[in-house]
Amino acid sequence: MPRGGQHHRSREARRQVMIPCRMKSVRGWGDACIHNISSRGMMIASDDPLVPGDYVDIRRGRQVVIGRVIWRRDCYTGIRTQDVISADTLINEPRLEGRPVQSAAEADRRTSRSRAVSRIDTAHGLDRSRWLAGNLQFGALCAFGLVAAIVIALEVAQMLAIPTGRITQALAVKPDARP
Secondary structure, three states, rough: HHHHHHOOOOOOOOOOEEEEEEEEEEOOEEEEEEEEEEEOOOEEEEOOOOOOEEEEEEEEOOOEEEEEEEEOOOOOOEEOOOOOOOHHHHHOOOOOOOOOOHHHHHHOOOOOOOOOOOHHHEEEEEEEEHHHHHHHHHHHHHHHHHHHHHHHHHHHHHHHHHHHHHHHHHHHHOOOOOO
């Protein structure tokens, strides 16, 4: 038994990611970037001065994650989620074309760019790279499949050429004409 009779729970593994998202706090909407995810929480970077106890609404595409701020250090914030979350679902969720609407006061407050914004820009770049890599992989597999189909067709045609030639020769020979 551990010292003092206390039981320690082992910390759940975190999955390292860089997922751009939108976050709504008591101060309104803003950009954020998810840096790691576990089944019941995440660490995000944002320029919103969140306070432990605040509730936030994290959105990625059509995925909505509700959570409560547990800790904050510099631009990083630890969020405990209301429900179990899936890293794969958030990663694979396409981004929406438009953003949630923000008021003019929120827009004025967010005019200065900080370190968190550059991290968000990096996450957007990674998102585009992931999309491009997926499309290139699909194209390469299609090209490989096409080349393989052509090679197989040529081999089959070559294998059938000899028997087909013999059959053609056999049919071309005319039997002796009998009176």
